[in-house]
Amino acid sequence: MNSFQQGSLFKLERKSRPDVWVFRWYDNASGKRTYKKRIIGSVTQLRNRREAERAVVALRSSINGDAGTPQNICDLAAHYRVHELTQEKKSFSTIDNHRHLFKRYIEPRWGTHRLGAVRTMQVEEWLHSLPLAPASKAKLKCVLSTLYNHAIRYEWLTFNPISRVRTSQKRLRDKDVLTPDEFQQLVQQLSVRDRAMVLLIGSTGLRRSEMIALS
DSSP: OOOOHHHHEEEEEEOSSSOOOEEEEEEEEETSSSSEEEEEEEEETSHHHHHHHTTTTTHHHTTTTOSSSSHHHHHHHHHHHHTTTTTSOOHHHHHHHHEEEEIIIHHHHHTSBBBGGOOHHHHHHHHHSSSHHHHHHHHHHHHHHHHHHHHHHSSSSOOOGGGGGGOOOOOOSSOOOOHHHHHHHHHTTSSSHHHHHHHHHHHHHOOHHHHHHHH
């Protein structure tokens, strides 16, 4: 069984053209270990290592698609992307949202942690420190918990430490609810397209992300 691999990301200097970021990994498809490499982008496109690391997320997912037990959160996220974040199992908005949260919050903070090394109180303190609304923190906790449930489903773990993390979803301000007259005045000021969108949202209760996915 293949093991998860992070690959090797390095900068390759070139004399007459801008330097490039190169990603190298090994492949066992032929029964013999061979090294492969791919140019990710130039330093003018990817200005630093952080941007280059973000650019290889999808590639890491593909080379780890048939790998064995993940060693850390990045490995687990890679496996989850391949096996769960597909159009057959998830909506476009869910796929996009999960990928964004992985890249923006979860992998930078927890990516190198081994699966069993993440502690409930550490995650709770981390969420508390983020400059996000309570509902956004709760969503982030939910996605991280989903990763651990994925690991439990594959029998890599028996316990989800995120299940005991406490978060609040209390609103920072009250909802601004329109009266029927205010709603009528609003739609009269909109273009035909925007009016159709607002009427659909107002009559069905669609979320903004769901409306964007339809448009």
